[in-house]
Amino acid sequence: xxxxxxxxxxxxxxxxxxxxxxxxxxxxxxxxxxxxxxxxxxxxxxxxxxxxxxxxxxxxxxxxxxxxxxxxxxxxxxxxxxxxxxxxxxxxxxxxxxxxxxxxx
Numbered sequence: 125x126x127x128x129x130x131x132x133x134x135x136x137x138x139x140x141x142x143x144x145x146x147x148x149x150x151x152x153x154x155x156x157x158x159x160x161x162x163x164x165x166x167x168x169x170x171x172x173x174x175x176x177x178x179x180x181x182x183x184x185x186x187x188x189x190x191x192x193x194x195x196x197x198x199x200x201x202x203x204x205x206x207x208x209x210x211x212x213x214x215x216x217x218x219x220x221x222x223x224x225x226x227x228x229x
Contacts, residue, residue: 133183133200134158140176146193149207151200155179165205 137147152158162168198209
């Protein structure tokens with residue numbers, strides 16, 4: 125990662141699978157990073173076998189279901205899974221979730 129890399133909020137949902145969870149919210153440096161975080165936290169099992177995975181980038185609180193999702197999210201400005209809230213408190217990763225950058229000049 126370079127100092128110019130910025131975090132983005134992603135919403136991953138499963139529109140053709142109504143029996144699946146509503147979605148997974150994650151803040152990451154890229155879509156690939158988002159799926160890596162999801163896998164590291166064990167949430168990838170939630171969508172195995174999904175017939176469709178929809179990825180939305182640049183999600184804001186206003187874009188989310190105000191009744192079911194918003195009351196249950198963690199902080200979206202931190203790298204990690206924020207829905208379900210797994211990026212702070214109990215269940216949060218114990219490793220350094222705050223990436224430090226080296227100046228490679």
